[in-house]
Amino acid sequence: MGNVETTRGGAENSNPLSNQNLPPKAHSSTLQSTMPVHSHPVTQDYKISRQVLGVGINGKVVECHNRKTGTKFALKVLRDVPKARREVELHYMASEHRHIVKIFDVYENTYNGVKCLLVVMECMEGGELFSRIQERAQSAFTEREGAEIMYDICCAVQYLHRMNIAHRDIKPENLLYSTKGSSGVLKLTDFGFAKRTDATAIRPLETPCYTPYYAAPEVLGPEKYDKSCDMWSIGVVMYILLCGFPPFYSAHGLPMSPGMKTRIRSGQYVFPSPEWDRVSEAAKDVIRGLLKTDPSERLTIDQVMAHKWITHYMKVPETPLFTPAVLNEERMQWSEMQDEMEKTLASMRVGNEDIHIKSLKESNNKLLNKRMKKEKK
Ligand code: ADP
Numbered sequence: 001m002g003n004v005e006t007t008r009g010g011a012e013n014s015n016p017l018s019n020q021n022l023p024p025k026a027h028s029s030t031l032q033s034t035m036p037v038h039s040h041p042v043t044q045d046y047k048i049s050r051q052v053l054g055v056g057i058n059g060k061v062v063e064c065h066n067r068k069t070g071t072k073f074a075l076k077v078l079r080d081v082p083k084a085r086r087e088v089e090l091h092y093m094a095s096e097h098r099h100i101v102k103i104f105d106v107y108e109n110t111y112n113g114v115k116c117l118l119v120v121m122e123c124m125e126g127g128e129l130f131s132r133i134q135e136r137a138q139s140a141f142t143e144r145e146g147a148e149i150m151y152d153i154c155c156a157v158q159y160l161h162r163m164n165i166a167h168r169d170i171k172p173e174n175l176l177y178s179t180k181g182s183s184g185v186l187k188l189t190d191f192g193f194a195k196r197t198d199a200t201a202i203r204p205l206e207t208p209c210y211t212p213y214y215a216a217p218e219v220l221g222p223e224k225y226d227k228s229c230d231m232w233s234i235g236v237v238m239y240i241l242l243c244g245f246p247p248f249y250s251a252h253g254l255p256m257s258p259g260m261k262t263r264i265r266s267g268q269y270v271f272p273s274p275e276w277d278r279v280s281e282a283a284k285d286v287i288r289g290l291l292k293t294d295p296s297e298r299l300t301i302d303q304v305m306a307h308k309w310i311t312h313y314m315k316v317p318e319t320p321l322f323t324p325a326v327l328n329e330e331r332m333q334w335s336e337m338q339d340e341m342e343k344t345l346a347s348m349r350v351g352n353e354d355i356h357i358k359s360l361k362e363s364n365n366k367l368l369n370k371r372m373k374k375e376k377k
Contacts, residue, residue, distance in 0.1 A: 035092040035106060042107040042118045048075060053123070058084065058192055063123065073104060074123040080108055080115035088119055090165055091191035099156035101176065101189035126177025126184035130240070130334075134327040140320035143279060146241045147313035149186060150286075153237065154310055156188045157230055158301045164198035166226035167191065168349055170233035171341050172240070193349060197226045228295035229348045234304070235290025236341060242283060243275040244326025246337050247291060248344075267293035275322040282309040282316075 042048070044067075051063040053074050064075040078084040088106055095103040105120040126132065129149070133141055153175065160167055169190055177184035239247040247269035269291065271284055286309050289299035304310055327334075 035089050037117075038105065038107045039109075040107075041109055042075070042105075042120070045105070046073065046075065046120060056190065056192070058087075064120065072123045072125075074121045076119040076121060078117045078119070080117045084117050087191045087194065088117055090194040090196070091119075091189075094160055094163060094165060094191070097156055097159045098185065099152050099187050100159070101187045121189075122178065124176035124178055124187065124189070126179045126181075128173060129175040129177070129186060129237075130172050130327060132177055132184075133241070133324055134331075136324040137328055141324050142318040142320055143242065143283060144313065144316040144318045146238075146321065146323075147283070147309055147316040149241060150234075150238050151310050151313045152186050153188065153234060154301060154304055157234065158305055160194075161197075161227050161230070161301045164196055166195050166197050166230055168193040168195060168226060168229050169345060170230050170237065171338070171345065172237065173338065175237070193345075195226055225295055227300070228298045229345065231290050231298045231301065231304070232295075232348065233341075233345065235287055235298075238283075238290065239269075239287055240337075241323065242279055242287075242321055244321075244323040245275075245330060245333075246341070247287075248340070267291060275326065278319045279321070280309070280317055280319070282307075286310065 038045075042064075046064040047067055049063040049065065053061045053063055055061070056076075059076060059078045061074050061076045064073050065071065066073065078088070088103070091101075092103045092106065094100050101124060102122045103119055104122065107118040107120075109116055109118060153170075157167070157170070167188065169192060170188065174188060174190045175186060176189055177186055179185075236246060271279070276284070286299070286304060286307050289307075290304070292298045299307075309316060
């Protein structure tokens, strides 16, 4: 290894914050990145393989091996632009958690005049969450197992939200297992749309000197919109986990219809028979709380973590679910479902950027104007 002191590869997970049950309290002022970035060539420390593990919108992920230990890792190659820096910094900050893909090393190298960021991550060899459930056609996949999976995902999200990071791209492709077999750990990855949500990161100079009481966005704060996007995603993942098809579907078995957007907006979904007949009322209660159309009504991660179906996941009934069979039957529709979820997440992110927090000067609220005049007197 070129720079052993700042290299995390192979180091034991010694960060006390890594305890999944003890997420850190929000300390926005301490959210400074301490990400060490090596500038010597990555090839000095790692042997890069031709094996492509996946291709994303921002770059390739290839297999690589640590030259000293021979351990296999995944290497994500990104153009070194500010957006990529943000992605890697936020991912690095969160990467000590058991249910978040770990970053071991980051390099800044130049190839043919192009500055690149190279991210060495743990290699997730167990594949995507739903591929694994799909393979379970032989042995029953139960509601209790579903609850345990949701508990793991929620632990990761609680950790992020308490650090004031919203992931904003939680979807099936970004939930990967560390290894094949029962010892595999489910982890969240791809921080390409992650965003800091603490007030100082959003509006450093705009904080009003007194709280405006008249408009919902101010009361709610933009940070909650970002976090509520994650809560909606958790709701969709949970729904699919318990039945094998997504909640906002034109008709079970048919491709998405143009009216789907409207249905998402108006929150029209059902728990159809027979798939949902034996699913517990507690599970449906969590989903109803997560798929609320009004983001301010949606459950927060702390509320979900306090729900008995999540907290006491080991007591959830071991009812066999239709999920593996439905996932197998509707294999063809999976990529359409992925496209739709991607589009909906994109519109939620854009929608949020549209929410403009008026400064007190800009706002023309009669009541507020009266109050300001009074205060000037
Ligand atoms: P993008 O941000 O460009 O969409 P991702 O981070 O989602 O890229 O990675 C693209 C694909 O690469 C993933 O869908 C997955 O198949 C694969 N991949 C990503 N990270 C890992 C990893 N740590 N181990 C194994 N495969 C990975």
